[in-house]
Amino acid sequence: MPLSSPHALDSSAVLAWYDLHARDLPWRVSPADRRTGVKPDPYKIWLSEVMLQQTTVAAVKSYFVRFTSLWPTVFDLANAPLDSVLREWAGLGYYARARNLHACAVTVVRDHGGVFPTSSVALQSLPGIGAYTSAAIAAICFDEPVAVLDGNLDRVLARYYALSVPVRDAKEQLRAALQVAVPHRAGDFAQAMMDLGATICAPRNASCLICPLQPGCMAAREGNPLLYPIKPAKAERPVRKGHAFVMLDAAGDVYLQSRPGKGLLAGMTEVPTSEWSADLVDPIYPLPANWRHRGQVVHIFTHFRLELEVWSAVVPPEGLDGGWWSEPALLGGEALPTLFRKVLAAAGLDG
DNA sequence: AATGCGGGGTA
DNA sequence: TACCCAGCATT
Known part of the structure; x- marks a missing residue:
């Protein structure tokens, strides 16, 4: 099942859209500031990315502000008792994340002098950092030209290519298609694609008329983008x-x-x-x-x-x-x- | 490759 | 109600 579209994924159009419409988020360096040389703090990007795993931006915001207020650096978090981290995490869900968060902070301080590794490969060996989070940190903080593939991108790409199978059955093909489109501004591109998925190419609403990817989008061409991504059969909840x-x-x-x-x-x-x-x-x-x-x-x-x-x-x-x-x-x-x-x-x- | 793992926003 | 969210670790 090869992916096909008459147009390559237009990262320039996506970046131009992002320069005008980037969301303002507590952990984000705006594209304008990024251009002047401001660099994101890897600690805060890492913290936000872990909180955002399977969790909405709206739910994360107050937790992120609270955590960075209590523990402004990775040293502070590593020195905090695990119990206090679990208490602050209470209500956010997926509590293994909080344990891994603390373990990761301890590892970064003990093995890396408190400095996060800069490559996605090195980052992925840390507790709680997998394929997505390692790529996101490396791209956003260090502009590593790596494909950052999350749930938003799954949906955007499934629509762009009118993918006829569930995403999990074509994950590596989507990754390869995205990889060749990653531009020099890798971090802004990753955030742009996620913003696009969160606002324009949303789960139950696709605003194709204002989408920078519309010219090559196969689902838009077909006329019913909400048909994608194809859902796998759902198990019922006991x-x-x-x-x-x-x-x-x-x-x-x-x-x-x-x-x-x-x-x-x-x-x-x-x-x-x-x-x-x-x-x-x-x-x-x-x-x-x-x-x-x-x-x-x-x-x-x-x-x-x-x-x-x-x-x-x-x-x-x-x-x-x-x-x-x-x-x-x-x-x-x-x-x-x-x-x-x-x-x-x-x-x-x-x- | 499949499964276990929270909770809230939203239509 | 049902879906889905800036996924990861384990098996």
């Missing part, structure tokens, strides 16, 4: 059910514990729960008490839907092991993922 137990002591403090270091929500904070299974079984309470049903919480993960029945009770402070008691007013500072903030809210706590 349901898992269980119980969550919110325990309060006489002072009103709530019992919390840490999740295991691997797997779902690894290392994050939770309240005790039952096993999660396809069929709801009767609750087995952690302690005998006057348990009260406080309602149900529904939470959607990528690969399953979770329904938790929320129970609460006042319990004696002994008989529990491995966790700690937290004042309700301090819950905001705990590494609680959104699921357990919902559970606490159902039990009448702010979360």
